[in-house]
Amino acid sequence: MEILIQGKEVADYQLKLKKSPQALEAEILGADLCCSCGGCLGLCPYFKIRHEKVALLEPCGLSEGRCYDICPRTETDFAELNRQVFGQERRDYVLGTLRAVLMSQSRDSSVKKAAQYGGTVSALLIQAFEDKAIDGAILARTSERYPLLPEPFLARNAGDVLLARGSKYTACPSLAILDESLRQCEKLAVVARPCQALAIRKRQAIEPKLQDRIALVLGLFCMWALDYRDLVKHLKNHLDLHTARKFDIPYNRFVVYTKSGPCELDFEPIRHLRRHTCDICYDFTSELADLSVGSTEWKDKWNTLIVRSDQGQVVLDAALSAGTLAVKNLPQDRVELLRTASLNKKKRVLAGLSHSGAYLKLDPQEFNWVTSQA
Ligand SMILES: Cc1cc2nc3c(=O)[nH]c(=O)nc-3n(C[C@H](O)[C@H](O)[C@H](O)COP(=O)(O)OP(=O)(O)OC[C@H]3O[C@@H](n4cnc5c(N)ncnc54)[C@H](O)[C@@H]3O)c2cc1C
Structure with a gap:
């Protein structure tokens, strides 16, 4: 099958791993490697979640499952996915494919005041709703019933966005509502941790029609998520x-x-309450997202913003021309600190995995380069 991404033809590629939901249960859920992205939950009623722990309730009888294909912890060809998403090879092995590393903040003081840092994620979503670039956004909102428990939330308009503002530092299974949201909306944005951005791209690789429907992936930086319980x-x-x-x-x-x-x-x-599975996550800055957003660890009311794809650039340009977002270049010394944090995570992960990177298929050149850095 030929897949067109951002107007460029990329290699014929199938990410079908041909394994069953039971294999997912044995290799990932049972091994405590699930990152609670929620990707399998929306696909199949046999998976259930309670307080961020996913379980397969009973065998579904399938010998092959999309749940296995899209899981961020099953075999992942990072280099090929990168080619699919951006139509090019990974050249920057530390921060991934990018066009610019900026700092940004909302220019609306009420957004900035309510948000985690500069409110960049909220500002971009509000703008995308107002421009009708999206008609739905999957976010994480705090549960009214259980203190601190984040729950997936489908925002349907700009006014909904601030209801889910702020960081919930546990692993919200936001993708559990992806399929239902796709039934309700034409063009979706998803705010995603790196594992969730990966699950989305794996899903788009096996279902190319979703490449347009999931119109914007806003990735969060994430070193790790904490275990809720x-x-x-x-x-x-x-x-x-x-x-x-x-x-x-x-x-x-x-x-x-x-x-x-x-x-x-x-x-x-x-720090010791982080989820074990985060220790094998290779991605700090959501390298497969359209735009990635994190803190600056320097100026509280600003974000670091990485622009990666054509789609990300379009959404950013719209916010800039509407005057809803302020940006400037992130100073080079801060970029270097970001690169160091990302590289250190990758080195830690590769040191902990077997030589091939276990579930992770990296370009040998990338593997050798990362593991050889002092
Ligand atoms: C688990 C986790 C770990 C993080 N670790 C780091 C880190 O190590 N370094 C760093 O620089 N930044 C990290 N961040 C990102 C940072 O906390 C901010 O979310 C980011 O800078 C965006 O800020 P903002 O001002 O634009 O946020 P806002 O405008 O307030 O928007 C935040 C958005 O994130 C969504 N969201 C909140 N929690 C979750 C969640 N658990 N899963 C999915 N979506 C969610 C909200 O619904 C909201 O739409 C982390 C975020 C999370 C959720």
């Missing part, structure tokens, strides 16, 4: 969870903003 247990010893309004993880710190003010907790025990 362990986090709640830990936090209950320190504060009343119902008073928590916002969380932040500035460099090596953990701050909870409560009704009565900020409360800083010892970072080291928190």
